[in-house]
Amino acid sequence: MTGYNSNGEVATSNGNGHSNGHSNGHKTADYTAQENATYPYEVIQEIADFITKGSGMRPKIGIICGSGLGSLAEIIQDPKIFEYEKIPNFPVSTVEGHAGKLVIGTLEGATVMAMQGRFHFYEGYPLAKCSMPVRVMKLCGVEYLFATNAAGGINPRYAVGDIMLMHDHVNMLGFAGNSPLQGPNDPRFGPRFPALVNSYNKELINKAIEIGKTMGIESNVHVGVYSCLGGPNYETIAELKALRMMGVDAVGMSTVHEVITARHCDMKVFAFSLITNKCATEYSDKKDEEANHEEVMAVAKNRQKACCELVARLVREIHSNAAS
Ligand SMILES: O=P(O)(O)O[C@H]1O[C@H](CO)[C@@H](O)[C@H]1O
Numbered sequence: 280m281t282g283y284n285s286n287g288e289v290a291t292s293n294g295n296g297h298s299n300g301h302s303n304g305h306k307t308a309d310y311t312a313q314e315n316a317t318y319p320y321e322v323i324q325e326i327a328d329f330i331t332k333g334s335g336m337r338p339k340i341g342i343i344c345g346s347g348l349g350s351l352a353e354i355i356q357d358p359k360i361f362e363y364e365k366i367p368n369f370p371v372s373t374v375e376g377h378a379g380k381l382v383i384g385t386l387e388g389a390t391v392m393a394m395q396g397r398f399h400f401y402e403g404y405p406l407a408k409c410s411m412p413v414r415v416m417k418l419c420g421v422e423y424l425f426a427t428n429a430a431g432g433i434n435p436r437y438a439v440g441d442i443m444l445m446h447d448h449v450n451m452l453g454f455a456g457n458s459p460l461q462g463p464n465d466p467r468f469g470p471r472f473p474a475l476v477n478s479y480n481k482e483l484i485n486k487a488i489e490i491g492k493t494m495g496i497e498s499n500v501h502v503g504v505y506s507c508l509g510g511p512n513y514e515t516i517a518e519l520k521a522l523r524m525m526g527v528d529a530v531g532m533s534t535v536h537e538v539i540t541a542r543h544c545d546m547k548v549f550a551f552s553l554i555t556n557k558c559a560t561e562y563s564d565k566k567d568e569e570a571n572h573e574e575v576m577a578v579a580k581n582r583q584k585a586c587c588e589l590v591a592r593l594v595r596e597i598h599s600n601a602a603s
Pocket residue numbers: 344345346347374397399427428429430510531532533534571572575
């Protein structure tokens with residue numbers, strides 16, 4: 280199996296079918312590729328071919344499942360499942376609630392592919408590697424990216440279990456000089472300087488609002504601004520106050536770099552946050568106001584039905600409009 284080394288040259292993997300740098304069953308991020316974050320087009324094409332040939336399918340919609348939202352992939356019918364470890368040059372998932380499987384099949388008549396497990400900066404992966412699967416999706420034929428995440432609610436009107444449809448983001452990692460598009464630009468993916476003002480597809484947001492109404496959850500559906508911090512620590516009160524002043528409604532540790540990568544290669548983007556915890560913006564000694572991943576996972580599990588229904592119905596809309 281071919282891979283690439285730190286000089287960007289094509290290299291041969293270790294012969295065990297993957298080159299992810301883990302051997303003892305304990306999943307750790309691949310640090311060897313850090314200095315070589317940008318995957319050459321040919322490597323991404325090779326991964327995409329592995330998936331489309333292995334599944335016999337060309338998906339039109341790609342779904343990234345947020346923490347605890349892996350069930351979004353379980354509603355896919357007649358699935359063909361690829362474990363990340365068996366996909367050449369694919370990273371491994373190291374976070375609880377991210378199973379590490381790519382699921383391709385049919386949802387509401389549309390061919391979709393879903394990532395049960397995404398990659399985060401705090402796992403030790405550079406941003407280009409975190410969002411490399413979005414380019415794989417593109418070369419598999421995906422036109423629409425659905426990115427989902429678990430997030431802390433900063434907007435005081437948000438309750439735990441609410442859904443925030445993302446209409447914009449504040450890229451804090453970008454403020455700090457980090458981007459998934461850093462390094463040489465390959466124009467086969469997109470331009471050197473992509474515009475991001477209309478990143479979140481308005482038509483899909485409006486459709487999702489309508490779907491929320493028909494599901495009877497309109498009071499739990501909001502439209503807001505997400506921000507991604509590097510993590511893995513949750514935020515301090517001062518940071519949360521600062522984010523709120525900047526107009527941020529929900530905060531997490533993902534999604535933004537995926538959206539940037541998707542928009543760079545001209546995919547239509549729909550994204551939502553499941554609010555898994557309320558972020559305190561005042562000082563308090565109360566332990567129950569501290570965010571923790573167990574709570575995040577538990578809330579995601581509780582709300583998976585609503586999230587699955589929203590996704591399935593939006594996929595149905597896209598598919599039936601394309602067919603008509
Ligand atoms: O964004 P997703 O992957 O849904 O997960 C969110 O939940 C985890 C923290 O509990 C972090 O990884 C954060 O980004």
